[in-house]
Amino acid sequence: MKDKWIFLIFLLTFLAAYFIPFHQATVQNAINEAFMLLQDYAREHVLLCLIPAFFIAGAISVFVSKASVIKYFGAKAKKILSYSIASVSGTILAVCSCTVLPLFAGIYTRGAGIGPATAFLYSGPAINVLAIILTAKVLGYKLGLARAIGAIFFAVIIGLIMHLLFSKEEEKNREASDFAEEEEKEPRPLWKTTLYFAVMVAILVFINWGKSSPELKVWYFIYQAKWYIGAALLAVLAWMIFRWFKKEELKEWTFSTWVFTKQILPLLFAGVLVAGFLLGRPGHEGVIPSEWIVRLVGGNSLGANLFASVAGALMYFATLTEVPILQGLLGAGMGQGPALALLLAGPALSLPNMLVIRSVIGTKKTLAFIALVVIMATITGMIYGHFFA
Amino acid sequence: MEIRVLGPGCPRCQEVKKRTINALAELNVGADVQNVKDIKKISEYKVLGTPALVINGKVKASGRIPSPEDIKKWIQEEM
Numbered sequence: 252m253k254d255k256w257i258f259l260i261f262l263l264t265f266l267a268a269y270f271i272p273f274h275q276a277t278v279q280n281a282i283n284e285a286f287m288l289l290q291d292y293a294r295e296h297v298l299l300c301l302i303p304a305f306f307i308a309g310a311i312s313v314f315v316s317k318a319s320v321i322k323y324f325g326a327k328a329k330k331i332l333s334y335s336i337a338s339v340s341g342t343i344l345a346v347c348s349c350t351v352l353p354l355f356a357g358i359y360t361r362g363a364g365i366g367p368a369t370a371f372l373y374s375g376p377a378i379n380v381l382a383i384i385l386t387a388k389v390l391g392y393k394l395g396l397a398r399a400i401g402a403i404f405f406a407v408i409i410g411l412i413m414h415l416l417f418s419k420e421e422e423k424n425r426e427a428s429d430f431a432e433e434e435e436k437e438p439r440p441l442w443k444t445t446l447y448f449a450v451m452v453a454i455l456v457f458i459n460w461g462k463s464s465p466e467l468k469v470w471y472f473i474y475q476a477k478w479y480i481g482a483a484l485l486a487v488l489a490w491m492i493f494r495w496f497k498k499e500e501l502k503e504w505t506f507s508t509w510v511f512t513k514q515i516l517p518l519l520f521a522g523v524l525v526a527g528f529l530l531g532r533p534g535h536e537g538v539i540p541s542e543w544i545v546r547l548v549g550g551n552s553l554g555a556n557l558f559a560s561v562a563g564a565l566m567y568f569a570t571l572t573e574v575p576i577l578q579g580l581l582g583a584g585m586g587q588g589p590a591l592a593l594l595l596a597g598p599a600l601s602l603p604n605m606l607v608i609r610s611v612i613g614t615k616k617t618l619a620f621i622a623l624v625v626i627m628a629t630i631t632g633m634i635y636g637h638f639f640a
Numbered sequence: 641m642e643i644r645v646l647g648p649g650c651p652r653c654q655e656v657k658k659r660t661i662n663a664l665a666e667l668n669v670g671a672d673v674q675n676v677k678d679i680k681k682i683s684e685y686k687v688l689g690t691p692a693l694v695i696n697g698k699v700k701a702s703g704r705i706p707s708p709e710d711i712k713k714w715i716q717e718e719m
Contacts, residue, residue, distance in 0.1 A: 353690045356683035
C-alpha cells in the first residue's frame with residue numbers, strides 16, 4: 252500500500268475519533284447494534300454457510316477447467332451457445348469480482364464481441380457461487396433465487412440489446428481471433444468432478460435445511476435428519492477426496508480456499524459492522540432513522556426502485572458485502588422490490604469499474620450498458636415487489 | 641528471460657509472483673519479472689483469465705495459481 256493511502260486512513264480515523272459524539276445514546280446504541288450484528292453473523296452464518304462455501308469456491312478455482320468454458324466465447328462459436336454460456340458461466344468462472352474485468356476485456360477483444368462479453372460482464376459478479384449462497388441464507392431463498400434467475404435473464408437481454416445497438420461498428424474493427432491456449436488435460440473424468448461438486452453443494456444445502464411445520468412430512472423429516480444426512484455426505488466426500496485426488500491437488504485446493512477466505516472475510520465483517528452501525532439489526536435502529544429508509548426505498552413505487560438501482564449502480568460493494576447492507580436496509584423498512592433492484596444493479600456496476608469498462612469499450616457503449624442495467628433493474632424490482640411483497 | 645505476471649493486483653496474482661520469484665531463487669536464475677496490471681494490456685496476451693503467468697511471451701498458466709514445481713519446470717524449459 253502506498254504511504255499516501257495509509258496517511259489518508261490515519262487522517263480519516265483521527266477525524267472520526269475526534270468528531271463522533273460517542274456520549275450520545277443513539278451512537279452508543281448503534282455501536283452496540285454493529286457488534287450484535289457481527290455476533291449474529293459469527294453464530295449463524297460462518298460455520299455452516301461461509302466455510303463450506305469458501306471450500307466450494309476454492310475447489311472451483313482449482314478443479315474447473317476454464318479453457319473448456321471460455322472456448323465458447325471464441326469468434327467461431329455459435330451465437331446462441333455464446334449467450335447461454337456467458338449468462339451462467341459467472342457461477343463458476345468469477346468466484347471473486349477481481350477476475351471479472353480481465354476476463355471481460357479478454358472475451359471482448361478476442362472473442363465473440365460485445366454481446367456475449369457484456370452478458371458475461373453483467374452476470375459474472377451477480378451470480379457467483381458465494382454471492383448466491385449467502386444471499387439465500389441471509390436474505391431468504393426467494394430473494395436468492397430471484398437474484399440468480401434475474402441475473403441470468405438480464406445478462407442475455409442486455410447482451411442482445413448491446414449487440415443490436417453496436418453490431419455495425421463491431422463488424423468493422425474486429426478481427427476474428429481465438430484464444431491461444433491449448434485445452435489442459437483433465438486429470439480425472441468429468442463425471443467424477445461433477446459428482447464431487449454435487450456432493451459439496453448437497454452438504455451445504457442439507458446442513459442449512461430450515462425448520463418447517465410438521466405437516467410438510469418430507470421437509471420436516473429432512474430437517475430432523477439433517478445432521479445425519481450431512482455426516483453421511485461428508486463421509487462420501489472424504490472417500491472421494493481420498494480415492495480420486497492427488498495429494499498435490501488437495502494442497503492447492505486448501506490453499507486457494509485460504510486465499511479466498513483471506514481476501515473476502517475481513518471485508519465482509521467490516522461490511523457487517525458498518526451495516527450494523529448505520530442501519531441496525533432487523534427490527535432495531537442504527538444511526539440512520541428507519542423513516543428515512545422507508546421514505547426513500549420503502550414500498551414498491553417507481554421512485555423507490557429507481558433510487559435503489561441508481562444507488563446500487565454507483566456504489567462499490569466488495570464481494571458479498573451487499574448482503575449485510577441489504578439485510579440492514581430490509582430490516583429498516585426497504586421494500587422487497589427495491590431490494591432486488593439493488594441486488595441486480597449493485598454488484599455488476601460501481602463507479603470505479605465503470606471507469607475500467609470505459610477504457611475497454613469506450614464511453615458510448617459504457618453509458619448504454621449502465622442505462623440498460625439501471626432501467627432493467629428498476630422494472631424487475633417493480634415486478635418482483637408487486638408479486639412478493 | 642522475460643517473465644510477466646498478469647493480473648489486476650488481487651491476492652491470487654501476488655501469490656503467483658511470490659512463487660515465481662521463489663522458484664527463480666531456488667534455481668539461481670536471473671530474470672526480468674514484472675506485473676502487468678493494466679486490463680487492456682492483459683487482454684492482449686490472449687489469456688483465459690487471471691492470474692496468468694507468461695514466460696518469454698508464452699502463456700504457461702492462466703486463471704489459476706500454478707504449483708511451485710510447475711513454475712520451476714517451465715523456467716528450466718525456457719532457459
